[in-house]
Amino acid sequence: MLGWFHKLGSPKLFFEISTRWQNPITALSVLVIGGCAFWCLLFAPADYQQGHAVRIMYIHVPAAILAQSGYIFMALCSAVYLIWNIKLADWAAKSVAPLGASLSFLVLITGSIWGKPTWGAWWVWDARLTSTLVLLLLYLGMIALRGALEEKGTDGRACGILAIVGLVNIPIIKFSVDWWFTLHQPASFKLTEQPAMPLEMWLPLLIMVIGYYLFFFSVWIYRIRNEILIREKKTAWVKSWAGSS
Amino acid sequence: MGKELGGFQLRFDNIESFLWMDGVGLFVWSSYFITLAVLTLNLLIPYLKKKRIKKEIREASEN
Amino acid sequence: MLEVEDLTCLRKGRALFSELSFSVRKGEILQVVGPNGSGKTTLIRTLVGLYTNFRGEINWNLSESPLFMGHRSGINDHMTVRENVEWLVSLNDQVFKPSQLDDVMKNLGLAKLESIFCADLSFGQKKKVSIAPFLLSDNLCWLMDEPFSGLDKNGVALLGKFFGDRMAEGGLIIFSSHQPVSIGGPLRSVVLS
Amino acid sequence: MTFFKASIRRELINYHRKPSLVLNPLVFYGLVVFLSVIAVGPEKGQLVQVAPAFIWTAALLAILMSADGVFRNDYEDGSLELVVVSGKSLAVYVLAKTTAHWIVTVVPLVLLMPLLGITLFFDFRSIWVLCLGIVLVTPTLSILGAVGAAITLGLPRNGMLTFVLILPFYVPPLIFVTGMIQASQLGEAILPFVYWLLGIFFLAIALAPMVLIACLRMAAED
Numbered sequence: 001m002l003g004w005f006h007k008l009g010s011p012k013l014f015f016e017i018s019t020r021w022q023n024p025i026t027a028l029s030v031l032v033i034g035g036c037a038f039w040c041l042l043f044a045p046a047d048y049q050q051g052h053a054v055r056i057m058y059i060h061v062p063a064a065i066l067a068q069s070g071y072i073f074m075a076l077c078s079a080v081y082l083i084w085n086i087k088l089a090d091w092a093a094k095s096v097a098p099l100g101a102s103l104s105f106l107v108l109i110t111g112s113i114w115g116k117p118t119w120g121a122w123w124v125w126d127a128r129l130t131s132t133l134v135l136l137l138l139y140l141g142m143i144a145l146r147g148a149l150e151e152k153g154t155d156g157r158a159c160g161i162l163a164i165v166g167l168v169n170i171p172i173i174k175f176s177v178d179w180w181f182t183l184h185q186p187a188s189f190k191l192t193e194q195p196a197m198p199l200e201m202w203l204p205l206l207i208m209v210i211g212y213y214l215f216f217f218s219v220w221i222y223r224i225r226n227e228i229l230i231r232e233k234k235t236a237w238v239k240s241w242a243g244s245s
Numbered sequence: 246m247g248k249e250l251g252g253f254q255l256r257f258d259n260i261e262s263f264l265w266m267d268g269v270g271l272f273v274w275s276s277y278f279i280t281l282a283v284l285t286l287n288l289l290i291p292y293l294k295k296k297r298i299k300k301e302i303r304e305a306s307e308n
Numbered sequence: 309m310l311e312v313e314d315l316t317c318l319r320k321g322r323a324l325f326s327e328l329s330f331s332v333r334k335g336e337i338l339q340v341v342g343p344n345g346s347g348k349t350t351l352i353r354t355l356v357g358l359y360t361n362f363r364g365e366i367n368w369n370l371s372e373s374p375l376f377m378g379h380r381s382g383i384n385d386h387m388t389v390r391e392n393v394e395w396l397v398s399l400n401d402q403v404f405k406p407s408q409l410d411d412v413m414k415n416l417g418l419a420k421l422e423s424i425f426c427a428d429l430s431f432g433q434k435k436k437v438s439i440a441p442f443l444l445s446d447n448l449c450w451l452m453d454e455p456f457s458g459l460d461k462n463g464v465a466l467l468g469k470f471f472g473d474r475m476a477e478g479g480l481i482i483f484s485s486h487q488p489v490s491i492g493g494p495l496r497s498v499v500l501s
Numbered sequence: 502m503t504f505f506k507a508s509i510r511r512e513l514i515n516y517h518r519k520p521s522l523v524l525n526p527l528v529f530y531g532l533v534v535f536l537s538v539i540a541v542g543p544e545k546g547q548l549v550q551v552a553p554a555f556i557w558t559a560a561l562l563a564i565l566m567s568a569d570g571v572f573r574n575d576y577e578d579g580s581l582e583l584v585v586v587s588g589k590s591l592a593v594y595v596l597a598k599t600t601a602h603w604i605v606t607v608v609p610l611v612l613l614m615p616l617l618g619i620t621l622f623f624d625f626r627s628i629w630v631l632c633l634g635i636v637l638v639t640p641t642l643s644i645l646g647a648v649g650a651a652i653t654l655g656l657p658r659n660g661m662l663t664f665v666l667i668l669p670f671y672v673p674p675l676i677f678v679t680g681m682i683q684a685s686q687l688g689e690a691i692l693p694f695v696y697w698l699l700g701i702f703f704l705a706i707a708l709a710p711m712v713l714i715a716c717l718r719m720a721a722e723d
Contacts, residue, residue: 026288033284037277042263043253052266055273059280082715099287106283110276117269134669141666148656153320157719158652161712162666165648168708169670172701176673183680215284222291229298233305242302356586358721376586380579386518387511398507399587425518 009086011228012237022221029214036211039204047201056114058205062212063106064128067135068170070100070216074142075167078160088224090156091231093163094146095223099216101139107132127181131174138166309333309480310355315364317350324350325500327364332482334448337475337491340484342500348484349379351500352453355482374449374480375400381438385427389418389437392426396441404444412443417462431458439467448479455483464489505593512601515574523605526567530610533559534617545622552621553682556631560610561671562664564639567606568646569653569663571598572717576654582721591717592710595647603643611635630685637698638678644702644709645670651716655723674701 040058047054077093080086111129112122123129145162149155197205232238257263264270309332316326324347332338340348353359355366356376368374383392390409397404413419416436426434435458442450456464468491471481475491489495516522537555541547575581584594611632618628649667656662681694 039253041273041277042255042257044256045254046256046267051269053269053272055266056276059277063280102283102287106280109279113272113276113279117272134672137665137669141669144662144665145652148653148662152655152723154655154719154723158716161715162652165670165708165712169673172673172704173669176676176697180676180680183683215287219287219291222288222295226291226294226298229295229302233298233302238302239306242299243306353582358582358586360722373586373588376583378579378582378586380577380582382579382583384511384515384574384578384580386515391511391514395507395511396583398504399583399589 009084009088011088011091011232012235014088015225015228015241018221018225022218022225025214025221026218029211029218032207032211033215036204036207040208043200044204045198045200050118053114053117054201056110058208060107060110060114061205062209063103063110064132065209066212066216067100067104067107067132070096070103071135071138071163071170072167074100075163078163081156082160082164087156087231088228090160091227092220092224093160094155095220095227097139097142097146099219099223101136101143103216104132104136104139108136125181127174127178130181131170131177134173134177135170138170142166309369310482311365311367311369312355313365313367315351315354315362315366317347317354317359317362319347319350319361328498328500330498332480332496334478334480335475337471337481337483337495339489339495339497340482340500341486341488341497342484344486346500348486348500349453351498352451352482352484353378356451370449372447372449374451375442375445375447377438377442377450377452377455379453381434383426383434383437386425388423388425389413389429390422392437393440393444396438397444400441400445400447402441402445402447408444409440412440415443416440416466432460432463435459436463439470443470448474448477450474450479450481450483452481452483454485456485456487456489504589505597508594508597509601512597513605516601516605522567522570523609526563526606527609527613529566530559530563531613531617533562534621538621549622549686552623553631553679556617556621557634557675557679560635560639561642561668561675563610564606564642565646565649565664565667565671568602568643569650571602571647571650572654572720573650576720581717585718585721591714595651595710595713595717599640599643599647602647603640606643607635607639610639627682627685630682630691633691633695634678634681634698637695637702638674641674641698641702641705642671644705648709648712648716651713651720654716654720674698677701 036058040055044055044058046052074093074096077089077096081089081093108129111132115124115129116122142159142162145159146155149158229238229242264274266273311331313329315328317324328351330338340351342348350359354362356374358378382396384395387395393409409422410419413422416439418433418436418440421429421433426437429437435455439455442452455467459467468489471483471491474481534555537559538548538552541551541555572581575584585591614632614635615628618631623631645667646663649663652666653663677694677697681691681698684694685691
């Protein structure tokens with residue numbers, strides 16, 4: 001187990017393996033998301049209450065799922081770095097932060113655009129939007145800490161610790177925001193009390209989620225490869241890579 | 246409404262109704278375009294950065 | 309005793325010094341010499357466990373952790389000399405009688421300064437304050453980073469004498485210095501370049 | 502235990518010698534509340550309704566701001582590395598630090614509270630609940646603030662970063678403590694909120710030492 005970890009923890013090996021994988025994954029993700037977008041826009045049924053506005057769900061919900069699982073993934077990478085001191089895991093965690101921030105930003109934007117035709121307001125202090133806002137703030141804090149510590153070279157451990165603290169806190173934050181929302185619950189239309197989604201709605205949603213996952217990993221691989229190149233720029237193999245192609 | 250296309254039910258009669266979407270077209274389309282923009286940027290930024298890094302490494306090793 | 313084998317300290321991916329091997333026994337004093345930036349401070353900090361980015365082996369064979377004097381004094385400016393010494397000594401699990409403190413203060417040339425705030429002391433005086441807990445302790449293993457810098461001639465001679473005394477009692481002292489120092493006894497050295 | 506006593510004594514001496522460390526957060530707190538009153542307007546009904554909001558926000562900011570410095574002095578003068586090397590329990594050390602910080606920032610705040618409550622037209626029950634809320638929530642805020650201070654230790658003094666990192670974590674305590682005030686104003690039970698605040702506090706005090714120790718060791722390393 002450990003041997004396998006350390007082997008995969010070699011930046012060079014990861015770079016070589018990912019060279020083969022990055023383009024197929026990127027192409028596949030673009031294909032899945034693009035194709036599924038057509039499905040969602042043209043063929044998915046309109047909701048009996050929201051009408052065509054429900055089509056926003058297909059890009060909003062996967063982004064929300066990815067923003068959250070991205071944070072968990074980042075915290076896991078950080079834990080691997082802190083426990084086994086594998087530098088690649090730290091770079092992996094670092095590569096998640098901007099991606100996760102952009103996705104949670106996307107969730108908020110599409111959420112508020114979705115809110116206007118359905119709730120009648122651009123923004124509702126709904127439990128899920130609020131906790132996504134906190135998630136965005138956590139990602140931004142992460143990026144800020146990286147920026148501040150990068151020069152000193154101690155960014156990895158501090159960010160790792162912060163990521164894990166955040167992971168412990170996310171359920172608490174989610175729960176407390178839920179509580180807060182029920183305390184202040186406005187009399188408005190609620191999205192959560194829908195009848196079960198029919199197959200022709202959740203199937204494209206599921207495929208879209210898969211597409212987003214593929215996309216997440218392709219961008220993550222791009223970013224982590226850049227990180228490897230920067231950190232290992234003085235090694236022979238990076239120089240020969242830069243010179244060759 | 247709409248015609249069948251390979252087993253799928255097409256939900257719009259014509260381009261106009263597809264764009265209009267019963268009045269919510271602006272919301273749906275803008276959110277799709279914003280998503281497109283954010284996702285494209287996510288791919289583009291690391292791609293451009295990689296090109297820059299590569300150039301830097303090459304120049305550094307030539308000097 | 310202490311044994312160090314093939315010690316390499318890395319700083320920002322670069323080796324500060326590499327494959328250093330030496331050993332120190334009880335009753336010996338080891339001086340770490342080298343120009344600025346050669347890694348003296350890092351070596352002392354690595355030995356004491358503060359710096360962990362290294363390869364190689366460090367084996368301590370001691371019953372208690374060594375007394376440490378760092379590059380930064382550890383003296384709090386808003387506390388008096390006595391309060392500072394009491395705190396530093398409590399870190400080492402030692403107790404002392406007031407008369408002992410008086411003696412040490414007199415020895416160090418700090419008599420009557422006990423109730424002065426450390427902010428009002430000169431650099432050399434502060435150095436002496438951070439030496440005081442070493443003299444109040446039974447622990448014979450000392451690790452000091454630049455203990456002589458900032459001391460006047462008398463202070464240097466005094467600390468040299470303390471070193472000699474400890475060595476005679478079977479102490480183990482490792483210190484760094486950028487200038488040659490003479491103490492009352494034989495001195496081994498590790499040179500960093 | 503002796504080490505705890507020695508540490509806490511040292512902390513209190515330090516606060517005693519630098520009263521600005523105690524006074525500044527308090528004055529800051531009063532000023533934020535005062536400015537908020539100016540912004541809201543002096544009308545009684547409105548004030549009673551929104552006053553808990555800015556009372557808590559001000560408390561949060563004041564505590565976080567003062568917590569930012571708890572380890573800084575020890576880090577800069579080298580005491581921190583001496584503590585690390587000495588083999589003394591760092592958990593005891595951070596506990597002493599945060600306890601001292603809590604005592605010197607919160608006790609004055611609680612004493613100030615009745616005064617503030619009267620000027621904001623609170624009834625006695627609300628003032629009592631307010632004090633209870635302060636006592637229950639501030640230990641958590643102190644601990645989380647210490648975590649922020651420890652993570653940013655060794656960086657040039659930059660309070661902003663600590664704020665950006667830690668304020669999101671202040672959301673749950675803030676929700677429960679404001680909920681408590683509102684419940685009491687509506688005449689509902691406040692006990693559930695007390696339980697939640699205690700729960701969060703226990704969680705924080707169980708987990709934070711590990712995080713703090715890791716951060717301090719890291720800071721002592723460079």
